[in-house]
Amino acid sequence: MCTSVTFLSETGDNFLARTMDFDFDLDGRPVVIPRHQHFNSDAGKDGYDTKLAFVGAGRNIGNYILVDGVNERGLSGAALYFSNEASYANQIKSDQTNIASHEVLNWLLGNADSCEDAADLIKKLNVVNVPIKLLGKVVPLHWILSDRYGDCRVLEIRADGVHYLKNPVGVMTNSPDFDWHLKNLNNYTELQPNPHPDRDYSGYRISSFGPGNGALGMPGDYTSVSRFVRTAFMRQYTISAQSKDAVNVLSHILNSVEIPKGVKLKENGDSDYTQYRSYMDSSRLTYYMQPYDNQTISRVVLTEELMDKSEPIEFPLNHEQTYHVLN
Template sequence: MCTSLTFTTADPYFGRNLDLEYHFGQQVVITPRNYPFTFKAMPALETHYAIIGMATVAEGYPLYAEAVNEKGLYLAGLNFPGNACYPCGPEDGTPAAPYELIPWLLGSCDSVDQAEEKLRSVRILDTPFAPNVPNAPLHWHLSDGKRTLVAEPMADGLRLFEDPVGVLTNNPAFDFHLANLNQYLGLSAAQPENRFGGPGLRPFGQGMGALGLPGDWSPASRFVRAAFLKWNSACEPDEASSVSQFFHILDAVAMPRGAVRTPEGKWDITDYSCCVNGRTGTYYYKTYDNSQITAVAMDEAAREGSKLLCRPLVTGQQFRTEP
């Protein structure tokens, strides 16, 4: 369960809620240009674009959940159980494991156009990172602020969709979510008009133009809610306003503990929310237990070098106490 979002003011912003019932040892990880990315069946990338994102580091390798490279290309993997199918793609295609897509594409592509060309000839393998680290069933959200794509590995091949909405959640497949939006064309941020024709009806409170906006945490409802809030957003173009607005939109589809219980009886929560400026590479995040926004910069010094730069998450609640 996750929600991914693209958002543009003066700069392009990308990010997501990661909704899970457990932690996976994540931290903010900067992979500099000279860290050697190795792959199961492809040549290594000895040099590549620098990358920042949230990852688990296993055996010295960053397993990214989402990331942005120094050219402003964003890629996030979201849960897609029951639909994701590996292997997927032409048998003679470029062989890449699911966890390798983020380092491979962000390491070598500076735009959605370049990444799309690679995706059209990729063979997504069912090869896990390690025997005890199985592949997650994923689909991917890809954006550079100009174009946004959704890539879904299905039984009939890798499907690529243009995403004019700039939102991705989970099941069903993406074409369902686009079609489903048509049911909500009448929603508005403005006050509703009396369309009954006869009775002298009028709104009795603010916000009634959006009556019917779904409020549950299903993927379809989160998609509609995030799309409505994004496209009705009123935001100043400066950095502080843009980042603040981005997190407000994510908050509206976040999962508080107690709202969603898994079939195993565990609580799905929004483990972390993130936003990254695609131009500067500054990564902002907050966690379930720490609502203060923390920023990690990917400056020029961080982009050079050959060793991963790992920043453990600030997870304890931060209070500002007035003297």
């Protein structure tokens, strides 16, 4: 449920993209959160404040909750499901920022200038074990962050503490933990874009049936483990491009992990599918959204006018299933 990947263009601009895979219709749409906002928190009466503007996919459920986005300093991020691994605090701590898991991304994008800056903020963070009203349960999440300098990190809060990790491969999916995914890549050292050489078996020569055999053994299912390997391979070998073509390149990379309705069913029969893809440009402060029912990619740009608004602004679907676009 969800895949994320970074991409550094030939012209040095950094992008973050993700699929949002879920069985419950989240009804997300582009939302701009202006500067200097106060949010009530499900974790306690004090709530939390943000100073930076950001844009991403979200929904108003009493407060605006965003699940991905990019802020005015070029820090982008996404929240991904982390079932059976996430572990949060049961009590509020008076000397820390106490928020729920579904509020973490808002707080980070609203206050951090970069991945390095986020490292200092995270020391003051206490994620509390409280449910989100929309689902009626605590949402187990981990987070990927990427900034305009090309730095990429993963934040995981597990039973043994807070882990804020360098992400050398620029990819994240779901459980198991991120360190496990990195180690698992060691099982796929044979993957390559070029063909494997012919082999000789006691004088009998064998050849492949054509180009592409270098990727034989790459997992093709929709588990988080397989999606991680597949996306890491695609990111590594996809030909780079200029910034103007980066979203198109990322769209092709995510094609390999997009989940159509009906091909990934849960035990209760619900279909887990890719509700949308998003693409975040850290240099141009632009958020792109590509919904399942309409593959048209639309964008919202963080302008000074939007960043200085007094209240959040959303860009909902219209009756033709397209997004309002702000150029």
